[in-house]
Amino acid sequence: MPPKTKLSCRNVWKLYGPNAERLLKTTPNPTADDIRKAGVIGAVRNANIEIAEGEIFVIMGLSGSGKSTLVRCLSRLIEPTTGEVLFDDTDLLTASDKELIEIRRHKMGMVFQHFALLPHLTVLQNVMFPLTIQATPQAEANAKAHEVVELVGLKGREDYYPRELSGGQQQRVGIARSLVTEPDLWFLDEPFSALDPLIRREMQDEFLRLQERLHKTIVFITHDFEEAVRLADRIAIMKDGVVIQIATPEELVMHPATDYVAEFTKHIPRSKVLTVGGVMTAGAVGEEDPIAQSTRVSDVAERIIAADAPIPVSDSSGQIVGSIDRKAVAQVLFGDGDVA
Amino acid sequence: MTRLNRSQIIILVLVLITIVLGYYGRDLSKALDARWLTKFPSAWVIPFKAYISSAMAWLIEDAAVGPVSFTDITRAIAWLIEQPYNLVLALLAHGFVSGQGNDAQVIVPAVSWIVVITAVIALGQYCRDWGLAALVGACFIYLAVFGQWDSAMVTLASVLIAVPIGAGGGLLLGILAYRYPLFENIISPVLDLMQTIPIFAYLVPILFMFGFGPISALVATIIYATPPMVRITTLALKGVDPEILDFGRMAGTTQRQLMWRVLVPSASHSLMVGVNQVIMLTLNMVIIASMIGAGGLGFDVLAALRRLDIGAGFEAGIAIVVLAIAVDRLSQAFAERMGQVYHEASGSWVSRNRRTVLVLILLVLTWVLGQFSPLLLEYPDSQTITTGAFWDDTVEYLNVNYFDTFEAIKVFFLTWFMIPIKTVLLGIPWPWAIAMLTLLGWQAGGWRLALLCGGMASLILVSGLWSKAMVTVYLCGASVILATVIGVPLGVLAALNKRAGTAINLLIDTLQTLPSFVYLIPVVMLFRVGDFTALIAIVLYALAPAVRYAAHGIRSVSEELIEAGLVSGCTRRQLLRHIRLPMALPEILLGINQTIMLALSMLVITALVGTRDLGQEVYIALTKADTGRGLVAGLSIAFIAIIADRLINAGARQARIRFGLES
Numbered sequence A: 001m002p003p004k005t006k007l008s009c010r011n012v013w014k015l016y017g018p019n020a021e022r023l024l025k026t027t028p029n030p031t032a033d034d035i036r037k038a039g040v041i042g043a044v045r046n047a048n049i050e051i052a053e054g055e056i057f058v059i060m061g062l063s064g065s066g067k068s069t070l071v072r073c074l075s076r077l078i079e080p081t082t083g084e085v086l087f088d089d090t091d092l093l094t095a096s097d098k099e100l101i102e103i104r105r106h107k108m109g110m111v112f113q114h115f116a117l118l119p120h121l122t123v124l125q126n127v128m129f130p131l132t133i134q135a136t137p138q139a140e141a142n143a144k145a146h147e148v149v150e151l152v153g154l155k156g157r158e159d160y161y162p163r164e165l166s167g168g169q170q171q172r173v174g175i176a177r178s179l180v181t182e183p184d185l186w187f188l189d190e191p192f193s194a195l196d197p198l199i200r201r202e203m204q205d206e207f208l209r210l211q212e213r214l215h216k217t218i219v220f221i222t223h224d225f226e227e228a229v230r231l232a233d234r235i236a237i238m239k240d241g242v243v244i245q246i247a248t249p250e251e252l253v254m255h256p257a258t259d260y261v262a263e264f265t266k267h268i269p270r271s272k273v274l275t276v277g278g279v280m281t282a283g284a285v286g287e288e289d290p291i292a293q294s295t296r297v298s299d300v301a302e303r304i305i306a307a308d309a310p311i312p313v314s315d316s317s318g319q320i321v322g323s324i325d326r327k328a329v330a331q332v333l334f335g336d337g338d339v340a
Numbered sequence B: 001m002t003r004l005n006r007s008q009i010i011i012l013v014l015v016l017i018t019i020v021l022g023y024y025g026r027d028l029s030k031a032l033d034a035r036w037l038t039k040f041p042s043a044w045v046i047p048f049k050a051y052i053s054s055a056m057a058w059l060i061e062d063a064a065v066g067p068v069s070f071t072d073i074t075r076a077i078a079w080l081i082e083q084p085y086n087l088v089l090a091l092l093a094h095g096f097v098s099g100q101g102n103d104a105q106v107i108v109p110a111v112s113w114i115v116v117i118t119a120v121i122a123l124g125q126y127c128r129d130w131g132l133a134a135l136v137g138a139c140f141i142y143l144a145v146f147g148q149w150d151s152a153m154v155t156l157a158s159v160l161i162a163v164p165i166g167a168g169g170g171l172l173l174g175i176l177a178y179r180y181p182l183f184e185n186i187i188s189p190v191l192d193l194m195q196t197i198p199i200f201a202y203l204v205p206i207l208f209m210f211g212f213g214p215i216s217a218l219v220a221t222i223i224y225a226t227p228p229m230v231r232i233t234t235l236a237l238k239g240v241d242p243e244i245l246d247f248g249r250m251a252g253t254t255q256r257q258l259m260w261r262v263l264v265p266s267a268s269h270s271l272m273v274g275v276n277q278v279i280m281l282t283l284n285m286v287i288i289a290s291m292i293g294a295g296g297l298g299f300d301v302l303a304a305l306r307r308l309d310i311g312a313g314f315e316a317g318i319a320i321v322v323l324a325i326a327v328d329r330l331s332q333a334f335a336e337r338m339g340q341v342y343h344e345a346s347g348s349w350v351s352r353n354r355r356t357v358l359v360l361i362l363l364v365l366t367w368v369l370g371q372f373s374p375l376l377l378e379y380p381d382s383q384t385i386t387t388g389a390f391w392d393d394t395v396e397y398l399n400v401n402y403f404d405t406f407e408a409i410k411v412f413f414l415t416w417f418m419i420p421i422k423t424v425l426l427g428i429p430w431p432w433a434i435a436m437l438t439l440l441g442w443q444a445g446g447w448r449l450a451l452l453c454g455g456m457a458s459l460i461l462v463s464g465l466w467s468k469a470m471v472t473v474y475l476c477g478a479s480v481i482l483a484t485v486i487g488v489p490l491g492v493l494a495a496l497n498k499r500a501g502t503a504i505n506l507l508i509d510t511l512q513t514l515p516s517f518v519y520l521i522p523v524v525m526l527f528r529v530g531d532f533t534a535l536i537a538i539v540l541y542a543l544a545p546a547v548r549y550a551a552h553g554i555r556s557v558s559e560e561l562i563e564a565g566l567v568s569g570c571t572r573r574q575l576l577r578h579i580r581l582p583m584a585l586p587e588i589l590l591g592i593n594q595t596i597m598l599a600l601s602m603l604v605i606t607a608l609v610g611t612r613d614l615g616q617e618v619y620i621a622l623t624k625a626d627t628g629r630g631l632v633a634g635l636s637i638a639f640i641a642i643i644a645d646r647l648i649n650a651g652a653r654q655a656r657i658r659f660g661l662e663s
């Protein structure tokens, strides 16, 4: 059974400028030229996305490509010029203010690039804020806030003020705050971009660990392809407001839709993207401990190269589906890309 | 030397013609038998004054919406302000009294001077440190020892009422403007206008609506002090990080929660700057407000000025300065303190609020023990020091010994600077003057500005105030010229030389903390009443922006340009003349614009020393409560201000465009 779709959008356009609506009325599908001629800015152009329940969906693109705008259309922080956004089968764009407030209070959480912590509140009060404004009983709110503060590893710092924390710690507060209402859908807009590379890595691990426990549906924005590859189940690549390809990291590397995508994927070491399943040879060979199909080649390269014989590969149910040998790994590590 | 181009030559010729026309204008019009050229015939005057007076009378007597008349509304407003004011006034100055007149019984006396001083010291220590505590403590002890306590407490009471209303009202209006762009579009030009219109323009109508008394004074003060708070609030809210706004909405806040729990707290630091502005403007109004009925220190100064009692005026003036310094420093420290967040100390309420407890205990103690020893309630009159005699003696000494020197200075300025300007301005035939103004407007900003300049000048003309307006322009113009000649070089010096900069900044800061009236007193002491005294007072008051903007302009000339100049071998002087000054010109112009605004706002004050300009019109209207006269004169001042403001702004814009700083 294919997983249920949690959030989707159809034909979403966001144009900035005085003539935006008129343009879309006269030409429902304007080209980049039409848009430029009308003197408007095409921040998001005809986005169609379906995000499955429990999936980590990464939106990736360079600065100004419209990622933030798209994700704000999905949460209706920005009103799209036209289009349809379906969340659990309710159309967000026709929802009333009241319905929207309810949905945001209980079903959505969001983490921001520059943390967006309230400077006059302590860590605990910041984390509790979403509960406070829905008038959750004090004791319950307190207990929940303590729980998530502990979950993100900030126990003992509940009474600190944001300015007394490092960037990484501040973002942990931001994460805790977005989780305190136990949302189903979790938006993260470049959550780690403002952090140092080392901390960023640590936070990515932390994020994966959290997701393993929580199984949220996640929309994650980044401009860092490596980060996208590490975290994503699927990646959407944006350029000039257009989503040019949606695919798993592996497919992106193997079958880039355009030269632009190819250019992106060129610089990333293949071994970090390709999974064992993608480069194995079908058919069961070898006796050793099987490697899971979804493992990235880089994580097991050493073991395979050290082994004399091919190593079996298993799928998610543990069934052996193929094998992988040195040659395949060497091809990934040192080849010029034409695997398979 | 660059050759002048054609339009420059035309301008130069026109200016020359104007001067010559002005100088010989009177004789010329006599010779031509056309006196109307320089003196607008009274038969042609449109009686705006009468129209306005009767409109106001209608407003007060007959205007009503259904059963609610206009007077009901003003009474309601007055009542709302009166209640807290009476409470604070009783607490600080008069005590709670039952009965009237001679049967009056004091039930609870006013808060003791000891308690007030302890309270401000405690507040100073709470807001910053013992240094601040010592400063504000010393200020208040000064007020007690120098016999200004009672008046100071009356003034403090009105500040304590005006500031919360001004700040709170400004906050609410600012929030409305932030929430509703339509409201912002309406209110923003109004705020613009209020910043160019001198306060006096609306003193008279307020007087008319609320009557002579402290409430009128409070209303005027609040109207004067609120606009910057509205501006700052809107700016502060717009300045909140958009991510914080997004967060608030994503957390599912209602509109109200978003405003009060997310935006306002996040902007609190900037908002506090606005509150400080309100406080400073309130203190600035202290003396002016006493013209329409505020008591306290402002009234003392005003009364002393009217009697030309230099000593008393000076004492009360210094007391205002002292109070202003204390309140200003305290409020700044308080703003800083609020902007930061502190961990709450643990422990019981008493141990956390030791200062409050101490003050409360003292309060009760002085109230109880004060029954037996009045010293505990009121600072004994016998122990006050008065410096009035000292000031009087000093002035007398100076006048006896240096009379000739002062007189010579005065005469020199009058003959060679002021009187020529006055003659020229009063002599220019009005048709020529209006034509020139319109032309200037057209040159600087196209037909709209031309229409504005011509229209407003004509309105002044037909309301019969032309010659008074020309006296105003002359007084302001002379002061602004002098302020520019002194201020701009000071500013340049401050920007180029660090040591001089520190000294000049200190001077300017001090000048700016002083309420406008205070300048008048020492000048009157030395030069007695007259135009020259007014000139000096205006220059002192209006100097600050000329210095500030010039210094800022010079400092912000880009480093690259300076280096380019150095590389091409400029001397320091050439650098200044060819690079720094031209590039700083737009800023300098804006500084002069501010100087003009301040000069205009000093006008009614200088009317006290006998100038015969629009300020005097307003002043007379105030004393006679003649709304029409006051409003027409006030509006004429406002028109002059607006014309000057728009012309200079347009000029500064052109300069910036020429230098590529703006497109």
Ligand SMILES: Nc1ncnc2c1ncn2[C@@H]1O[C@H](COP(=O)(O)OP(=O)(O)OP(=O)(O)O)[C@@H](O)[C@H]1O
Binding pocket: A016, A017, A041, A042, A043, A061, A062, A063, A064, A065, A066, A067, A068, A069, A070, A223
């Ligand atoms: N309010 C607005 N008015 C006009 N144009 C806008 C507005 N907001 C965004 N844009 C334009 O829309 C485009 C997309 O902006 P967006 O912020 O979504 O980019 P982004 O991919 O999130 O970039 P970054 O990585 O810098 O955050 C940009 O060209 C931007 O200039």
Ligand SMILES: [Mg+2]
Binding pocket: A067, A068, A069
């Ligand atoms: Mg962005």
